[in-house]
Amino acid sequence: MLLARLAQVSREVAATSARSRKTALLAELFREAEADDVPIVIPYLAGRLPQGRLGVGWKVLGRRVAPAAEPSLTVAEVDARLSELGKVSGPGSQAERTRIVGELMAAATEDEQRFLLGLLTGEVRQGALDALAVEGLAQATGAPPADVRRAVMLAGSLQPVARALLADGPPALDRFRLTVGRPVLPMLAHSASSVAEAVDKLGACAVEEKLDGIRVQVHRDGDTVRVHTRTLDDITDRLPEVTAAALELAGERFILDGEVISFGADGRPRSFQETAGRVGSRLDVATAAAAVPVSPVFFDVLSVGDRDLLDLPFTERHAELARLVPEPMRARRTLVAGPEEVRRAEDFLAETLERGHEGVVVKALDAPYSAGRRGASWLKVKPVHTLDLVVLAAEWGHGRRTGRLSNLHLGARGADGGFVMLGKTFKGMTDTMLAWQTERLRELAVEERSWGVTVRPELVVEIAYDGLQRSTRYPAGVTLRFARVVRYREDKRPEEADTVETLLAAHPEVRP
Numbered sequence: 329m330l331l332a333r334l335a336q337v338s339r340e341v342a343a344t345s346a347r348s349r350k351t352a353l354l355a356e357l358f359r360e361a362e363a364d365d366v367p368i369v370i371p372y373l374a375g376r377l378p379q380g381r382l383g384v385g386w387k388v389l390g391r392r393v394a395p396a397a398e399p400s401l402t403v404a405e406v407d408a409r410l411s412e413l414g415k416v417s418g419p420g421s422q423a424e425r426t427r428i429v430g431e432l433m434a435a436a437t438e439d440e441q442r443f444l445l446g447l448l449t450g451e452v453r454q455g456a457l458d459a460l461a462v463e464g465l466a467q468a469t470g471a472p473p474a475d476v477r478r479a480v481m482l483a484g485s486l487q488p489v490a491r492a493l494l495a496d497g498p499p500a501l502d503r504f505r506l507t508v509g510r511p512v513l514p515m516l517a518h519s520a521s522s523v524a525e526a527v528d529k530l531g532a533c534a535v536e537e538k539l540d541g542i543r544v545q546v547h548r549d550g551d552t553v554r555v556h557t558r559t560l561d562d563i564t565d566r567l568p569e570v571t572a573a574a575l576e577l578a579g580e581r582f583i584l585d586g587e588v589i590s591f592g593a594d595g596r597p598r599s600f601q602e603t604a605g606r607v608g609s610r611l612d613v614a615t616a617a618a619a620v621p622v623s624p625v626f627f628d629v630l631s632v633g634d635r636d637l638l639d640l641p642f643t644e645r646h647a648e649l650a651r652l653v654p655e656p657m658r659a660r661r662t663l664v665a666g667p668e669e670v671r672r673a674e675d676f677l678a679e680t681l682e683r684g685h686e687g688v689v690v691k692a693l694d695a696p697y698s699a700g701r702r703g704a705s706w707l708k709v710k711p712v713h714t715l716d717l718v719v720l721a722a723e724w725g726h727g728r729r730t731g732r733l734s735n736l737h738l739g740a741r742g743a744d745g746g747f748v749m750l751g752k753t754f755k756g757m758t759d760t761m762l763a764w765q766t767e768r769l770r771e772l773a774v775e776e777r778s779w780g781v782t783v784r785p786e787l788v789v790e791i792a793y794d795g796l797q798r799s800t801r802y803p804a805g806v807t808l809r810f811a812r813v814v815r816y817r818e819d820k821r822p823e824e825a826d827t828v829e830t831l832l833a834a835h836p837e838v839r840p
Contacts, residue, residue, distance in 0.1 A: 329365045331406050331436070332399030333357070334372060335443035341373075342728055347460070354464025363495040367487040368403045370461055375727075377447060378407065379414040384448055388426050390778045393433040393441070401435050406444070446727040465490050471498040479504040481699040484512050484560045506636045508549045508581055511556035513700030515585075515628075517689050517708040523673045526690035526707040527664055533690050534642065535673045536627055536661040538708055540600045540686040540795070541589030542607045544624065548574045549581050557607075566613055570624045579652050581633050585697075586626035586659070596684040599837040600809075601797040627659040627689075630697060641694040642705075663693075677709065686710050686795070712792050713834070715740070715808075715826045716817055718747050719787045722769050723780035725754070725762070733766045733780060738791060738811065740804070741827040747785045748804045748828050756792070756812035765816070786822050790814040796835040804828045806838055 337357045341350050354373070361369055371378050409432050416424045429448075433441055462480060466473040471493060479489045482504045492500035506512065520526035527533060543558040544567075553571040555564045564571060570588060590598040590606060597603075598620070606620040629649040631637055637645050649658065662676045677688050687710025695705030717738040725734030735754040739747035757765070770776070772783040792814050799807040832838075 329361050329369065329403050330399050331401040331403050331440050331443070333360065334369060334403060335439050338373065338443055339439070350460050351463045351467060354461055355467035358465055358468035358490070358494065361494065363491045365403055366490040366494060368407045370486050370490060372403065372447060373461060375447065377410060379410055382410065382414045382448065384413065384425055384429060387422070388429050389445060389448060391426065391430065393430055395433075395438040395441050396435055397437070399437050399440065401432075401440060406432065442726075442730070449726050461486055461490075465493060469493045469498060471501060475501050477701075480513075481701070482506050482512055484510070484700075506583070506631055506638060508547050508583055508631060509552075509554060511545050511547070511554075511560045512630070513560070514543055514545060514558050515698050515700070515706060516702040517706035518702055518704055520690065520707040520709050523677050523688065523690065523709050524667075524670050526709055527670050527673050528667050529707065530690060530692045530705065531666045532693050533664050533673075534646070534661050534693060535664055535676050536659045536689050536691065537680045537683070537685050538687040538689050538710060539587045539589045539625055539659070540597060541587035541603050541622075541625070544570065544586060544588050545630075546570060546574050546584045546586070546624065546626075547582075548577070548579070551575070563607060566607060566610060566616075567622060568613065568617060569622055573624050573657065577652055579632060581631075582652060583630040584626045584649075584653070585628040585630060586624055588622040588624050590620050590622045599797070600795060601838060604797075624657060625659050626653050626657060627661075628697060629653075630699070638697045638699065640696065642691055642697075643693045645697065681711070710794075713795070714814060715791050715793065715831065716788050716820060716824065717750065717791050718785045718822045718825045719769065719772075719783060719789055720747060720749055720785055721780060721782045722765070723752075724778075729754075729762060731766075732762045733769050734762065735780070736765075736789065736813070738789070738808070739785060739825075740831055741823070741825050742804075743827075743829065747822075747825075749802055750804060750828075750831075751799075751802065751807040751811055753791065753808075753811040753813060755810075756814065761813070761816075788817040788820040788822060788825055790817050796831070796838045798838055804832075806832070806835075 337353055340353050344350060368378060409428060413425060413428045433444065436444055462476050463473055466476045476489065479501045480486050483489050489504060492503060545556045547554045553564065553574045554562060555567050555570050556562055567588060588607065590603045592598050602620055603622060606616055606622055609616040626649060629637060629645055629652060632648055632652060637648060662672060664673045680688055687708060690707045690709060692705040717740055719736050720739045721737035722733035723735040725732045735752050737749055737752055739749045742748040768787060769781055769783050772786055773781040774784055775782040791811050793808040794810040796806045797809055798805060801807065
């Protein structure tokens with residue numbers, strides 16, 4: 329398949345808001361695609377690169393290259409060049425990256441160049457996410473959408489299902505079954521603004537502590553244990569404690585869902601960054617485990633023996649979990665009959681926060697396990713942190729945001745009266761906000777370059793964030809986690825912005 333065709337569909341999907349039209353466009357594309365193109369086409373449509381981050385910055389991407397007159401690049405050729413790009417390292421790597429990107433861009437038409445630039449910068453946001461791709465694939469092959477969704481859930485990703493469907497038709501879906509040893513995408517939660525809102529929506533429910541750890545799926549088959557992350561990476565060798573804990577359980581064959589978390593000597597959870605650093609440690613695991621031991625905490629079970637439990641209501645799955653996993657290794661919870669018992673849920677949230685955890689997940693008792701989906705039957709509730717920060721700079725957007733200033737550089741007041749950068753965000757912005765901030769920031773610009781603008785530190789913006797983590801990239805030694813724009817505060821002066829010291833005082837667990 330030509331990259332030009334993919335770029336065209338991406339542009340057309342971005343230009344329509346109608347879900348039915350998006351689905352039809354994707355279905356037409358899938359009918360034209362070869363089965364071997366699918367593992368490339370699907371992530372490209374969602375704005376992802378199969379190779380992950382390639383380490384290519386604006387010094388390379390900012391170089392203008394004359395476009396090709398006619399399309400000739402195939403998606404397979406592009407994938408091969410990007411794989412080559414991802415392997416570049418060592419002395420001379422910048423020049424080699426520049427050469428590869430330059431040759432790729434020279435072979436691309438102007439439309440293809442825009443699409444490639446969006447892919448390489450993570451700015452392809454045309455709404456062709458996996459859920460829409462599932463519907464388009466079902467329409468293209470005549471398979472029931474529900475069957476395609478379940479196959480994707482059990483396969484762990486859309487690509488193998490799409491390849492099988494396009495090659496062999498709907499009967500190929502029978503190949504995808506829940507299997508111990510093969511991870512599936514986890515069930516995810518929507519957010520609720522309060523416990524009262526969550527209980528009002530769900531009625532009878534379980535309220536469980538929400539740990540700020542790393543999601544894991546643990547598979548045991550006899551003496552063999554495998555541990556996978558939420559992105560299905562195998563991290564078994566990094567977590568010997570989890571393997572040992574799984575082997576202590578009475579069952580011989582099961583799949584458990586939970587988190588790993590590290591606790592300090594005082595019994596309180598360590599910072600997310602410490603847990604994440606431990607889980608990410610690949611070298612000298614024994615030393616890392618001694619320094620930062622982790623514990624598994626389970627909250628669901630997907631199969632026991634040869635029984636697939638996915639379609640059972642949560643009440644029955646939890647009963648199986650309780651038979652298999654001792655209470656100290658399960659997430660704390662309380663049962664709530666409905667809105668009339670919301671005080672019980674609120675008290676449980678308060679106790680959970682007091683123990684140092686980040687919030688609760690409210691779960692409908694009758695809900696099945698919807699792997700790989702963010703279902704409305706799980707609602708997470710956690711306090712939202714907000715800060716008033718100052719915009720220091722902004723980067724030009726790509727894709728739908730081309731021509732608009734998008735990625736904001738955020739700063740807090742430092743001890744010397746200046747501003748200290750804490751991170752960046754392009755999240756939470758409406759089209760109206762993007763247009764307004766582009767005009768306003770250009771008025772404040774002191775320097776305009778190819779990547780964006782540096783501005784006078786005068787514009788205050790309210791930012792919501794989930795927490796802090798340590799970072800050597802920023803001068804304060806910390807950065808914001810999951811920052812997003814709430815609103816601009818033109819009623820505030822920059823000297824009223826929050827200080828770095830105030831921020832660190834609110835998060836003593838991550839003070840550098």
